[in-house]
Amino acid sequence: MxxxxxxxxxxxxxxxxxxxxxxxxxxxxxxxxxxxxxxxxxxxxxxxxxxxxxxxxxxxxxxxxxxxxxxxxxxxxxxxxxxxxxxxxxxxxxxxxxxxxxxxxxxxxxxxxxxxxxxxxxxxxxxxxxxxxxxxxxxxxxxxxxxxxxxxxxxxxxxxxxxxxxxxxxxxxxxxxxxxxxxxxxxxxxxLPAIPQKQAAAEAPASEGHRGAGTGFALLFTIGVLDTAVRMGLLTFLPFLLQAKGASTPMVGTALALVFAGGAAGKFLCGWLGARMGVVGTVLATEGGTAALTVAVMFTPLAPTLVLLPLLGLMLNGTSSVLYGTVPELSHPDKTERAFALFYTGTIGSGAVAPVLYGFLGDGIGVQGATFATALTALAIFPLAMALRSRLQAA
CATH class of the missing domain: 1.20.1250.20 (MFS general substrate transporter like domains)
Structure with a gap:
């Protein structure tokens, strides 16, 4: 039962x-x-x-x-x-x-x-x-x-x-x-304590009225898919960019560790930042930062690039915490698990497909061009985030 x-x-x-x-x-x-x-x-x-x-x-x-x-x-x-x-x-x-x-x-x-x-x-x-x-x-x-x-x-x-x-x-x-x-x-x-299937009225997120939840969740889902595509695409090409700058194999490993360390910090910090700056403001900041730092990493020498990598990792991973924290605000209170399941299906699927698509693009236009395409994808999130603002206000 x-x-x-x-x-x-x-x-x-x-x-x-x-x-x-x-x-x-x-x-x-x-x-x-x-x-x-x-x-x-x-x-x-x-x-x-x-x-x-x-x-x-x-x-x-x-x-x-x-x-x-x-x-x-x-x-x-x-x-x-x-x-x-x-x-x-x-x-x-x-x-x-x-x-x-x-x-x-x-x-x-x-x-x-x-x-x-x-x-x-x-x-x-x-x-x-x-x-x-x-x-x-x-x-x-x-x-x-x-x-x-x-x-x-x-x-x-x-x-x-x-x-x-x-x-x-x-x-x-x-x-x-x-x-x-x-x-x-x-x-x-x-x-693990028993989890209530419905939240008490005083604790339910503001989405309980359901206004804007459908379209708002679709926007959030699309942002999540694109954000994951940017992250996986850029990580696919980053080792090749570093090698082109003269990085040795051990240095490439160190550089990736710097990105991942920054990414872990971004996940921790941006969840709290989203509660203070707002979802849209944080998404615009992290995606804009990702685009700008991606271009910077493409054109700076190796030493400055290594300095920028932890900040790039923070921007790459920071958006995800803000997005995950917004899922319950745009879902019915009694369908939270289903909303998270949909969201994770999209982001995990994007993580599997995006490197393949960007890889084909890299074969066609080169590593630099494909990396620049990841920056453009990050900027493509801007209008979606602005549209999400009104849905969050309506929720």
Missing amino acids: PPSTAAQPSPSAASRSRVLWVSCAAHALHDGYTDMIYVLLPTWQADFGLSYGALAMLRGLYAGTMASLQLTAGRLAHRLGSRATLALGTLLAAAGYAAAGASGSLLGLCAALALSGAGSSTQHPLASGAVSRVYGREARGPLGIYNFSGDLGKAALPAAVSLLITLMPWRHALWVMAALGCIAAAAIALL
């Missing part, structure tokens, strides 16, 4: 805090699971004799399964509850990595990664929806923390598995990481 959807009392401060930190831990684990694949690809290539195309298929299977099942995860949560669905999804993601460690063929490895991706599809819509529900109008800042926690997982788990595979066979390393996921699933089941 579906959980009750009656309005419930406002959660206590302690309950809110527990929802936030359990959701952050889930985000860190699942995003870490997603990016562990990059570390494992060379090992799998050597062990299974895979081509680069097969390696790309492995990564695409995980991301594609995760993206395609976001809406299904939201629907399942309405039947089982967010806590049970998120715990089961985490257990399934861990089971997928355990199965990958036991696989003896490419087909088995593909099935295992698809299984893990299916489990990870529960995390984004349900954890972000949980934070949104318990914080109500004050959710923007906590959602920024939640967004930032994913970057911590992306840094920690790939580093951990890369260390483990120097100490033990890669299959055993995956079983260790799967055990971590099982522990996390148990913690979610035991520690």
